[in-house]
Amino acid sequence: MKEPGQGLYIVLISIHGLVRGKNLELGRDSDTGGQIKYVVELARALGKHPAVDRVDLITRRVIDRKVDPDYPEQHEVLSDKVTIVRLPCGPRRYLRKEVLWPHLDVFVDNVLKHLGSVARVPDIVHAHYADAGYVGSRMVQLLGVPLIFTGHSLGRVKKQRLQETGSKAAAIESQYNISQRIEAEEIALGNANLVITSTHQEVEEQYELYDNYQPRRMMVIPPGVEVERFHPLEAGKAKKAPIKSQLDRFLKHPERPIILAISRPDERKNIAALIQAFGEHSQLRELANLVIVAGNRDDISVMDKGSRAVLSGILELIDKYDLYGHIAYPKHHEPADVADLYRLAAQSKGVFVNPAYTEPFGLTLIEAAASGVPVVATHDGGPRDILGACKNGLLIDPLDTRDIPGALLKVLTDKSQWEQMSKNGLAGAHKHYTWDSHVKKYIGAVKNVLGNSRRVTDVTASRKNRLPTLDRLLICDIDNTLIGDQAAMQHLLNTIDRTNGKVGFGVATGRNIESTVKVLAEYNVPTPDLFITSVGSEIHYGHRMVEDTDWKKHINYLWKPAVIKELMNRFPGLKMQPATEQREFKISYNVNPDHLPPMREISAFLRQNDIHIKMVYSHQAFLDLMPMRATKGLAVRYIGMKWGILPERSLVAGDSGNDEEMLKGNTLGVVVGNYSKELAKLKDRDLIYFAQQPFARGIIEGIHYYSFLNDLFPPADDQGELQEWAVVDELSE
Numbered sequence: 001m002k003e004p005g006q007g008l009y010i011v012l013i014s015i016h017g018l019v020r021g022k023n024l025e026l027g028r029d030s031d032t033g034g035q036i037k038y039v040v041e042l043a044r045a046l047g048k049h050p051a052v053d054r055v056d057l058i059t060r061r062v063i064d065r066k067v068d069p070d071y072p073e074q075h076e077v078l079s080d081k082v083t084i085v086r087l088p089c090g091p092r093r094y095l096r097k098e099v100l101w102p103h104l105d106v107f108v109d110n111v112l113k114h115l116g117s118v119a120r121v122p123d124i125v126h127a128h129y130a131d132a133g134y135v136g137s138r139m140v141q142l143l144g145v146p147l148i149f150t151g152h153s154l155g156r157v158k159k160q161r162l163q164e165t166g167s168k169a170a171a172i173e174s175q176y177n178i179s180q181r182i183e184a185e186e187i188a189l190g191n192a193n194l195v196i197t198s199t200h201q202e203v204e205e206q207y208e209l210y211d212n213y214q215p216r217r218m219m220v221i222p223p224g225v226e227v228e229r230f231h232p233l234e235a236g237k238a239k240k241a242p243i244k245s246q247l248d249r250f251l252k253h254p255e256r257p258i259i260l261a262i263s264r265p266d267e268r269k270n271i272a273a274l275i276q277a278f279g280e281h282s283q284l285r286e287l288a289n290l291v292i293v294a295g296n297r298d299d300i301s302v303m304d305k306g307s308r309a310v311l312s313g314i315l316e317l318i319d320k321y322d323l324y325g326h327i328a329y330p331k332h333h334e335p336a337d338v339a340d341l342y343r344l345a346a347q348s349k350g351v352f353v354n355p356a357y358t359e360p361f362g363l364t365l366i367e368a369a370a371s372g373v374p375v376v377a378t379h380d381g382g383p384r385d386i387l388g389a390c391k392n393g394l395l396i397d398p399l400d401t402r403d404i405p406g407a408l409l410k411v412l413t414d415k416s417q418w419e420q421m422s423k424n425g426l427a428g429a430h431k432h433y434t435w436d437s438h439v440k441k442y443i444g445a446v447k448n449v450l451g452n453s454r455r456v457t458d459v460t461a462s463r464k465n466r467l468p469t470l471d472r473l474l475i476c477d478i479d480n481t482l483i484g485d486q487a488a489m490q491h492l493l494n495t496i497d498r499t500n501g502k503v504g505f506g507v508a509t510g511r512n513i514e515s516t517v518k519v520l521a522e523y524n525v526p527t528p529d530l531f532i533t534s535v536g537s538e539i540h541y542g543h544r545m546v547e548d549t550d551w552k553k554h555i556n557y558l559w560k561p562a563v564i565k566e567l568m569n570r571f572p573g574l575k576m577q578p579a580t581e582q583r584e585f586k587i588s589y590n591v592n593p594d595h596l597p598p599m600r601e602i603s604a605f606l607r608q609n610d611i612h613i614k615m616v617y618s619h620q621a622f623l624d625l626m627p628m629r630a631t632k633g634l635a636v637r638y639i640g641m642k643w644g645i646l647p648e649r650s651l652v653a654g655d656s657g658n659d660e661e662m663l664k665g666n667t668l669g670v671v672v673g674n675y676s677k678e679l680a681k682l683k684d685r686d687l688i689y690f691a692q693q694p695f696a697r698g699i700i701e702g703i704h705y706y707s708f709l710n711d712l713f714p715p716a717d718d719q720g721e722l723q724e725w726a727v728v729d730e731l732s733e
């Protein structure tokens with residue numbers, strides 16, 4: 001649908017936390033931090049690039065009196081090209097990111113609906129963090145556009161760290177839902193055409209932990225610093241910074257150079273080692289003042305355990321080394337004070353220090369550089385890249401107590417080196433770390449990706465009047481769902497028939513098309529409007545059973561059946577199903593569950609071999625492998641898009657694993673009473689109704705539950721229909 005000459009339409013997805021265009025509440029909670037700042041600034045910066053004509057930053061809509069009234073707003077315009085779009089994702093209230101998982105499928109459908117209202121398919125989807133990685137993957141599987149993924153922080157790394165500090169696996173799981181996060185990251189990495197990271201260390205030491213580690217699809221593009229905010233003092237404009245008087249309250253010699261540390265009160269930031277170094281080093285104490293800005297605090301005793309420990313530790317050390325008059329540690333500061341703090345440090349010929357144990361990126365170092373303060377920083381992660389590029393300071397080993405004071409002294413005492421570092425930092429920040437330079441590289445990479453991945457079909461191009469009167473769909477799995485109770489099925493089909501073509505009827509089955517036709521004839525089922533067969537890998541329409549060849553072209557993506565069969569040979573417990581069940585886009589096995597290794601072992605092995613597919617396990621008896629764009633769920637959405645029927649107008653019914661994807665999301669899902677145990681995990685999901693009754697009775701029960709047909713059979717004025725419905729009620733007793 002893209003007009004020639006039209007610029008890029010970029011969709012950024014960042015779901016959790018509190019996202020808005022101004023006065024970001026960074027640090028308000030652990031979900032509203034660096035990532036939020038990153039995505040808002042990225043969105044703004046992309047909107048300034050001439051190749052871009054629309055950016056939607058899509059996030060979760062929060063309606064909750066405990067948060068500001070900005071977050072229920074559905075649209076927030078940031079510029080003529082850039083909008084924050086907030087869409088529902090689960091309950092209205094603010095939720096921490098760890099509990100969003102069961103709501104993401106609904107969010108996917110809400111995003112697709114939004115795109116429908118824009119009436120344009122994005123050129124690229126860029127997902128931020130694991131949750132959006134899952135959502136973005138589902139979107140691109142359907143839209144056929146490339147995906148960019150940025151993890152921001154990674155579950156496997158977090159898990160390792162928690163384990164190192166003694167947390168038990170079960171505790172990590174219950175608090176952080178870590179395996180769901182890791183699986184979402186694997187999915188995102190498998191679907192992504194490009195992974196953008198901020199540092200080389202992330203690629204080499206963090207993404208490296210994943211089965212889907214493909215460094216050739218990864219690119220390091222550091223984020224930008226806001227150069228409008230972070231800059232040195234303009235000559236002659238020595239306006240007094242409000243924070244200065246706060247600092248002066250603490251200091252005996254306020255004119256001395258400032259050693260500045262800014263970080264969250266987090267033990268891993270290693271502030272204690274800095275104070276200790278300063279306290280034990282008399283030369284340093286006489287030369288400079290130490291300024292510690294570790295968040296805001298009112299009453300330490302009511303803060304969370306981690307912050308409390310760090311802050312009381314700081315106070316204790318100050319007392320122990322008797323640093324009164326030598327160290328400032330203001331209780332409060334405003335966001336605007338931060339830039340002033342760097343400027344004050346620069347003006348005093350001081351130094352910015354970051355002694356953290358680990359520093360994945362280190363945005364503060366770039367802010368310092370852009371403000372003209374030399375830095376002393378941990379040799380872990382981001383600082384290595386930053387100091388390598390800017391040559392604006394010295395790296396230290398945060399665990400070596402002599403290293404910190406040594407480096408600080410070197411920077412503070414060598415005047416000409418100080419000037420050089422200050423100059424280098426300024427130049428380097430502008431050259432490597434502005435959003436303009438980020439976006440320039442970003443757009444180059446996007447063009448590259450778009451050049452390599454032409455979209456074969458436009459899944460949103462609607463078919464002209466194939467079924468003009470349809471306004472909703474009933475889609476049923478066949479075995480153990482539609483068939484199994486002949487009387488109930490007949491009743492169901494008669495009812496659908498009486499809607500005069502308003503309700504389309506489709507089947508969605510694991511069977512191939514020939515055996516589908518056969519079984520439907522055997523059970524006297526009239527020809528459906530729609531056949532989704534071979535677990536969603538094939539679609540046919542109506543009496544003439546016209547095959548949807550666009551669908552085949554669409555799902556034929558990264559599909560290497562010969563390689564897959566070869567790789568699968570090593571696993572015990574699998575036996576190829578008969579040749580009739582092997583289809584162009586479906587490889588099927590019969591399974592002996594006693595011998596089959598766990599599913600995650602199989603998927604890990606395939607991923608390590610750069611194979612990205614859908615694995616569908618049903619009835620503890622069948623395993624189907626298909627291209628990642630196949631499955632019944634995506635087929636249902638594809639048809640809905642073509643015919644202009646939203647998922648919420650489709651009632652889908654099923655009983656087993658291969659139905660899972662079509663049950664999730666905004667479709668009105670019905671699981672019949674006789675379901676297979678692999679679906680039990682969907683209980684408690686929104687919009688998935690578990691019927692009491694088995695087979696078609698369960699479908700009818702679901703139709704009642706959702707009032708799916710009520711408007712078509714108005715009460716009172718049509719006694720005939722009512723009587724018919726009474727029969728249904730009887731059936732579902």
Ligand code: GLC
Binds near residue numbers: 581
């Ligand atoms: C049907 C198909 C079979 C598939 C199973 C589960 O039985 O015939 O190939 O494995 O459904 O999807």
Ligand code: MG
Binds near residue numbers: 655
């Ligand atoms: Mg079934």
